[in-house]
Amino acid sequence: MIAWYKMPMPSFRVETPGHSYPAIVERGAIGRIAEHLPARAGKVFVVTTADVWKHVGAALANALGTIAHETLELPGGEDQKRLAPVEALAEEMVRRGADRTTVVIAFGGGIVNDMGGFLAAIFMRGVPVIQVPTTLLAQVDAAVGGKTGVNLFSGKNLVGSFHPPLAVLTDPAVLDSLPDREYRAGLWEIVKAGIIREPALYAYLSEHRDDVLARKPDTVDHIIAESVRMKCEVVSTDEREGDLRRILNFGHTFGHALEAETAYSRFLHGEAVAWGMRAAVFLAERTGHLSAEDSVDILDLIERYGPIPPVNGIPAQNLVARLVHDKKTIQGKVHFVLPVRIGEVTVTPDVDPKLVDEAIRCALA
Numbered sequence: 514m515i516a517w518y519k520m521p522m523p524s525f526r527v528e529t530p531g532h533s534y535p536a537i538v539e540r541g542a543i544g545r546i547a548e549h550l551p552a553r554a555g556k557v558f559v560v561t562t563a564d565v566w567k568h569v570g571a572a573l574a575n576a577l578g579t580i581a582h583e584t585l586e587l588p589g590g591e592d593q594k595r596l597a598p599v600e601a602l603a604e605e606m607v608r609r610g611a612d613r614t615t616v617v618i619a620f621g622g623g624i625v626n627d628m629g630g631f632l633a634a635i636f637m638r639g640v641p642v643i644q645v646p647t648t649l650l651a652q653v654d655a656a657v658g659g660k661t662g663v664n665l666f667s668g669k670n671l672v673g674s675f676h677p678p679l680a681v682l683t684d685p686a687v688l689d690s691l692p693d694r695e696y697r698a699g700l701w702e703i704v705k706a707g708i709i710r711e712p713a714l715y716a717y718l719s720e721h722r723d724d725v726l727a728r729k730p731d732t733v734d735h736i737i738a739e740s741v742r743m744k745c746e747v748v749s750t751d752e753r754e755g756d757l758r759r760i761l762n763f764g765h766t767f768g769h770a771l772e773a774e775t776a777y778s779r780f781l782h783g784e785a786v787a788w789g790m791r792a793a794v795f796l797a798e799r800t801g802h803l804s805a806e807d808s809v810d811i812l813d814l815i816e817r818y819g820p821i822p823p824v825n826g827i828p829a830q831n832l833v834a835r836l837v838h839d840k841k842t843i844q845g846k847v848h849f850v851l852p853v854r855i856g857e858v859t860v861t862p863d864v865d866p867k868l869v870d871e872a873i874r875c876a877l878a
């Protein structure tokens with residue numbers, strides 16, 4: 514075991530009154546997964562997809578070595594993020610002899626992290642899960658925080674559970690095989706982190722765009738670590754979406770409307786969030802929360818990590834109607850996360866619907 518002070522990369526923690534777990538960001542972190550398995554763990558089930566396993570499965574298989582483990586495959590894809598595949602895997606686990614001592618390793622992108630975590634949350638009323646995210650988006654967002662779940666036809670992530678993991682192991686090396694479009698989609702969540710709470714990260718992204726896009730290892734490691742630190746801090750302060758955790762939804766209220774309107778097939782999540790951040794910036798400027806200068810700066814940074822895929826042909830009024838159905842609606846009010854300056858946002862339910870409409874039209878233009 515390597516002493517903490519020799520660790521080359523940072524390790525963060527989520528610490529809440531209920532539990533505490535490490536979120537490690539380190540090249541080669543997957544190689545040390547055995548250290549994070551409970552001493553009395555029974556069968557280990559790796560929940561993944563064929564695609565992820567093909568690209569990066571060897572790293573995990575090597576790390577598990579002689580530790581008995583079996584892999585379980587999810588179909589993958591947002592349209593398959595449903596209860597049915599979770600139920601099928603639960604049946605499969607029973608057939609293969611899983612019991613209460615079973616440990617799940619959720620190995621994949623955000624979809625696998627959400628579904629594998631949810632499977633662990635409900636299997637025999639809960640078995641532990643270790644999150645091993647393999648997309649940039651999952652590394653900086655989905656894998657940390659304990660939110661798990663699946664979609665309904667009525668909307669995204671409407672069925673789920675809080676199930677904090679034993680540990681989150683983030684290994685930036687697995688991103689080498691990630692397609693460019695997926696990588697960029699994840700970058701927008703990092704841009705989000707900068708806008709909402711991390712002005713230094715924002716400045717770094719602004720100054721080092723070329724290195725970021727060229728995936729220079731030190732640069733990639735830095736921006737992932739900063740995002741994970743931020744998410745750990747926010748979740749530690751507010752695990753269950755009170756006011757602080759809500760800031761993570763910046764760009765998501767509008768983004769979810771766009772994803773739903775296009776049947777989750779036209780935009781990647783991060784792309785929809787990028788568009789949603791644009792809309793939120795327009796709204797923040799119109800409501801007098803954000804200066805024109807900061808607004809231009811933020812819109813420019815979002816664009817420099819783009820382009821966002823074209824949004825032509827999407828009716829503004831449909832997006833407006835969908836906002837009302839967002840899960841984050843509280844007693845019928847949409848809570849908007851609006852930037853007030855670079856590195857700070859405010860959450861407000863009191864926004865003139867006319868301005869929301871305008872902001873959407875502007876972002877679609």
Ligand SMILES: NC(=O)c1ccc[n+]([C@@H]2O[C@H](COP(=O)([O-])OP(=O)(O)OC[C@H]3O[C@@H](n4cnc5c(N)ncnc54)[C@H](O)[C@@H]3O)[C@@H](O)[C@H]2O)c1
Binds near residue numbers: 589651659689690698
């Ligand atoms: N729980 C949360 O707090 C939270 C936060 C943000 C997002 N999410 C969820 O995350 C999901 C999106 O996650 P995502 O963007 O990672 O999508 P994803 O899980 O679909 O992964 C994207 C694609 O990348 C492939 N892939 C994964 N790792 C790879 C690798 N290392 N090399 C090559 N290909 C690889 C996958 O097979 C898939 O085709 C959404 O469902 C969203 O709701 C959850």
Ligand SMILES: [Zn+2]
Binds near residue numbers: 702
């Ligand atoms: Zn997101």
